Amino acid sequence: MKFYWIKTHFLIKKIFSGFVWDFPTTEKKVYLTFDDGPTPEVTEWTLDQLKQFDAKATFFCIGENIQKHPEIFQKLVQEGHSIGNHTFNHLNGWKTSTENYIENFKQCEAEILKQFSILHLKSKLFRPPYGKIKFGQSKIAKGMGYKIIMWDVLSADFDTTVSPEKCLQNVIKNAKSGSVIIFHDSLKASKNLEHALPKTLAFLKENGYKCEAI
Ligand SMILES: [Zn+2]
Numbered sequence: 644m645k646f647y648w649i650k651t652h653f654l655i656k657k658i659f660s661g662f663v664w665d666f667p668t669t670e671k672k673v674y675l676t677f678d679d680g681p682t683p684e685v686t687e688w689t690l691d692q693l694k695q696f697d698a699k700a701t702f703f704c705i706g707e708n709i710q711k712h713p714e715i716f717q718k719l720v721q722e723g724h725s726i727g728n729h730t731f732n733h734l735n736g737w738k739t740s741t742e743n744y745i746e747n748f749k750q751c752e753a754e755i756l757k758q759f760s761i762l763h764l765k766s767k768l769f770r771p772p773y774g775k776i777k778f779g780q781s782k783i784a785k786g787m788g789y790k791i792i793m794w795d796v797l798s799a800d801f802d803t804t805v806s807p808e809k810c811l812q813n814v815i816k817n818a819k820s821g822s823v824i825i826f827h828d829s830l831k832a833s834k835n836l837e838h839a840l841p842k843t844l845a846f847l848k849e850n851g852y853k854c855e856a857i
Contacts, residue, residue, distance in 0.1 A: 649797050650817045661781065665795040668821040672853040675700040675843075676794065678729055678770060680828035681708050681715035689828045689840065690722055696844040698854035700724050701792070702828065703770040706731030706751030709758065716758055725856035727768030727792065728752055736776035744780045768792050768857060792857060794825040798843075800835035801827050807838030814839060815846045823857075 648655070656664040666674065675693075680686040680702055693700055702719050704726055709716045719726055731750035734743075748769070769789040771781075781791055796817045799805045805813075814824055824843075826836055847854060 647797060647799065649799065649813045651793070651795050651797075659793070661785070662791045662793045663823070664793050665823050666821040666857075670853075671820055671851045672855050673818055673821070673847060674823045674857050675826065675854050676703060676770070676792070676823060676857070677701070677826050677828040678703045678772075679708070679733065679832075680704055681712040681719070682828050682830060682833075683712060683715065685830060685833045685836070686712075686715050686828045687718070689826075689836070690718060690724075692840050692844060693724070693854070694722065696848055696854070698844055698847075699856040700854060701727060701768065701857040703727040703729040703768070703792075704751075704755070705729050705733050706747075706754040707733075709751070709754045713758055720759060723856065725766075725768065726755065727770055727857075728755060728789070729770055730772055733772045735773050736771050736780050738775075741777060741779045741783070744777075745783050748780075748784060766790060766857075792823065795822040796824045798824065798826050798835070798839055800832040800839060801829065803831065803834075805835065807835045810835040811839040811842050814843050818847070818852075820852075 651664055702724055728751045731747045734747050736744055767789045769784050770792050774793055798810050798814050800810050
């Protein structure tokens with residue numbers, strides 16, 4: 644049994660206050676995020692859903708996938724979404740030396756910069772795969788001008804033992820103003836995503852929430 648928090652515990656946010664967990668606000672807006680793409684079909688389907696609800700989001704892309712699917716990656720920015728670095732090979736920071744981790748992180752940055760001048764990007768965003776990063780690694784990334792974006796609400800769409808409906812409930816029961824919500828535009832998560840995303844977008848709209856890019 645895997646363990647994770649659906650709603651990030653306030654003590655975790657407090658202890659790791661150098662990371663962004665949410666954007667406290669009284670305005671009704673949330674930040675949808677999608678990790679692990681670009682993935683053919685899944686990412687394009689996600690973009691269509693977002694467009695239908697006039698929602699903007701943030702995509703944390705794996706460098707290797709950007710290299711394979713640059714045209715989908717370009718589309719993310721063209722459609723007004725934000726993009727962020729998610730390392731080149733989806734490395735687990737806790738299991739990787741800082742030197743190798745930063746090298747892989749820079750490799751992803753280089754892939755992003757092949758597609759876009761940094762001037763086209765609103766800000767430099769990084770999400771460590773699995774949310775696992777060593778202090779020294781995060782210090783270097785921050786020193787390079789990156790904001791480290793974690794999350795407040797986990798859909799658990801990546802977990803194939805979680806039902807699509809549970810995945811939806813994880814989001815709509817826990818989202819509040821300023822929440823950063825995490826989904827995955829990956830093949831593994833697609834079954835849960837296909838159910839949960841349209842219903843999440845409809846729920847947010849009915850309840851007056853706007854979806855913004857970070
Ligand atoms: Zn990931």
